Amino acid sequence: xxxxxxxxSYTYADRTLWKQTALHDIxxxxxxxxxxxxxxxxxxxKSTLLQLFNGILRPSSGSVTVLDVTLQAGAKPPRLLPLRxxxxxxxxxxxxxxxxxxxxxxxxxxxxxxxxxxxxAGVRIRQAMNDxxxxxxxxxxxxxxxSGGQMRKAAIAxxxxxxxxxxxxxxxxxxxxxxxxxxxxxxxxxxxREQGKTVVVVTHRMDELLPYADQWVLLxxxxxxxxxxxxxxxxxxxxxxxxxxxxxxxxxxWRAVAGKLGLHGxxxxxxxxxxxxxxxxxxxxxxxxxxxxxxxxxxxxxAGDE
Ligand SMILES: Nc1ncnc2c1ncn2[C@@H]1O[C@H](COP(=O)(O)OP(=O)(O)OP(=O)(O)O)[C@@H](O)[C@H]1O
Numbered sequence: 001x002x003x004x005x006x007x008x009s010y011t012y013a014d015r016t017l018w019k020q021t022a023l024h025d026i027x028x029x030x031x032x033x034x035x036x037x038x039x040x041x042x043x044x045x046k047s048t049l050l051q052l053f054n055g056i057l058r059p060s061s062g063s064v065t066v067l068d069v070t071l072q073a074g075a076k077p078p079r080l081l082p083l084r085x086x087x088x089x090x091x092x093x094x095x096x097x098x099x100x101x102x103x104x105x106x107x108x109x110x111x112x113x114x115x116x117x118x119x120x121a122g123v124r125i126r127q128a129m130n131d132x133x134x135x136x137x138x139x140x141x142x143x144x145x146x147s148g149g150q151m152r153k154a155a156i157a158x159x160x161x162x163x164x165x166x167x168x169x170x171x172x173x174x175x176x177x178x179x180x181x182x183x184x185x186x187x188x189x190x191x192x193r194e195q196g197k198t199v200v201v202v203t204h205r206m207d208e209l210l211p212y213a214d215q216w217v218l219l220x221x222x223x224x225x226x227x228x229x230x231x232x233x234x235x236x237x238x239x240x241x242x243x244x245x246x247x248x249x250x251x252x253x254w255r256a257v258a259g260k261l262g263l264h265g266x267x268x269x270x271x272x273x274x275x276x277x278x279x280x281x282x283x284x285x286x287x288x289x290x291x292x293x294x295x296x297x298x299x300x301x302x303a304g305d306e
Pocket of ligand 1: 013022040045046048049
């Protein structure tokens, strides 16, 4: 497992006696090399959960194991720097992440801090800028003079530059234009499928990731309410509405087509192309069957026999 939580609760406490338990009794396993989406209504605990995954927060009770490091409530914490190198977290608000005078210094900070030499770090930050579709000229600019979308892309690039094994992103497509959103999803799928990284994404836009995510973790009021793949969500869309979430359009289309064609047990086709291909295939087959030459046609009937 890349990430495993056992009976984890997390309570925020400040100097007044005010306390807020954001997560309750979480049991969760995220397999290495998987692409996992996390969804839930506002305040359900998504960002808190992500911060437990790289040790920014430590559990108030229970244990969090990430790769080979365990954070146990009440126990002496292990050294976290090696874990931070292996687990990259892109924050919900990029302005909380960027801090240096220039984009270049910001992007170099992680790789150099984690022990990469300057030359390799220079190559990696340029590769990460390129992966995020950002021109190199922006390296000289202050991160706070970038547009909202550019700043978010730079924040993602700064995490990718350190080449983490686990990439965690909190609402990464917010403030991106539609083309950049699609490009980012393609990049995340590539990181997972081609480079074997574990990718965990909190998103309000389930449709973007639905065709690619291996699992969805649905949070409600600080608890894991359900963990399902797309087929599980297609079979029981009511669990989404029960968690206060809209049923993604692609699932609605799939259910409508599957209902008409009697395909409820099949793997959902969640991209327009795969759904169109399936409809074309079924229509072709049905047309052939109607003409009497389909695979189930009774013996002796030929196309055109009436
Ligand atoms: N620093 C903090 N101090 C106290 N309470 C906090 C703090 N951060 C979050 N909370 C509380 O913890 C709960 C979960 O918050 P969290 O930000 O994890 O939810 P979320 O699902 O990410 O929400 P959103 O979708 O709005 O980002 C909320 O009730 C929130 O008010």
